[in-house]
Amino acid sequence: MSKGTLVMMHGMTGTSEKMEPLARELVPDGWSFLCPQANIRHPTRGGFAWWLFDDLATPEESVRQMEESISQVLEEIPEGPLIVGGFSQGGAMASALLETEANKSIIGLVLIATKTVRGGKLRERLPFLKPRPVIWMHGERDHLVPIELAREHAEIFDDAGWPIIRLEHEKGHMVNRNQFEEMRDKISLMAENYHK
Numbered sequence: 001m002s003k004g005t006l007v008m009m010h011g012m013t014g015t016s017e018k019m020e021p022l023a024r025e026l027v028p029d030g031w032s033f034l035c036p037q038a039n040i041r042h043p044t045r046g047g048f049a050w051w052l053f054d055d056l057a058t059p060e061e062s063v064r065q066m067e068e069s070i071s072q073v074l075e076e077i078p079e080g081p082l083i084v085g086g087f088s089q090g091g092a093m094a095s096a097l098l099e100t101e102a103n104k105s106i107i108g109l110v111l112i113a114t115k116t117v118r119g120g121k122l123r124e125r126l127p128f129l130k131p132r133p134v135i136w137m138h139g140e141r142d143h144l145v146p147i148e149l150a151r152e153h154a155e156i157f158d159d160a161g162w163p164i165i166r167l168e169h170e171k172g173h174m175v176n177r178n179q180f181e182e183m184r185d186k187i188s189l190m191a192e193n194y195h196k
Contacts, residue, residue, distance in 0.1 A: 002032040003195060004081035006187070008110070009036055009073070009090030013047030019087070022175065026110070026184055028083075028191035036073050040065060050089050066117065069093065074102055081194055083187060085110025085135070088145060088173065092117045095153070099125050108190035109134045110183070113142055113173050115149040119156060126160035133193075135186050137167040137176060144173045 008023040010016060016037035023033040038048035043056060051057070051065035073093065077084075082105045084094040091114025098106065099121055111134060116122050134157050138150040147168075157164045165186050169176040 002080070003030040004028075004032075004083065004107070004191060005078050006031055006033040007036065007073075007077055007082055007084045007094075008033065009050070009084075009086030009093045010038065010048070011086070011088030011090050011113075012049040013042050013045045014038075014087070014090070015047055018047075019090070022087075025180075026187050028188045031083075031191060032078075034077065036076050038069060039072060040069075050093050066093075066096070070096055070100060073097065074100060077102060077105075079105070081105060081107045081191075083108045083110065083190055085112065086114065087112045087175065088114050090114070095122055098122065098129065103129055106132065107194045108132050108187070110137075110187060111135065111153065112137045112175055113139065113145055113150070114153065115145050116153040116156060119152065123156050123159070126156065126162065129160075131160065131162040133186070133190050134162055134164040135167065135183055136164055137169070137179065137183060139169050139171040139174060139176065141171060142173045 006027045010019040016035040019035040027033040038050045040049045042049050050069040051062045053062045086094045091111040136154045167179045
């Protein structure tokens, strides 16, 4: 039986299939992994999105789509300890799960090349939750999610007293392979510390 589940969510225009190799490399020993698939097909760039925005959806539609995507993920995740994370839009989904009942099962987060989309809600919620470790990875030359927005996301956790491991790099919107071993080790440590 699995000790827990690593839940990794793809970014906009991604797929669960594309996310699986990363999750497979990061999953702690004895744990299983899950890569949920978003349901909204991106109309112009292919792949799937957790929500659409800008000229593809009104702000109200974006909020509704995100709420529906969160509900979908909540239905898919198993019981037991969870490490939740994701890339870009998937990372925003991961931190939004802290605003749900799933927060009781979440023992850590992995936020890669992402920002918060509900910073006010997250900032209000975190002080009422038991702090748990956050791994944050972002590139200085990320043209899709400017590093200033990513740092604001990290600071919400900092301000609430959550331990955050910052893996900043000089590259763009990507997983930095030079810091990959460190990220994997920190995820394994989350799992080990939980089971002690």
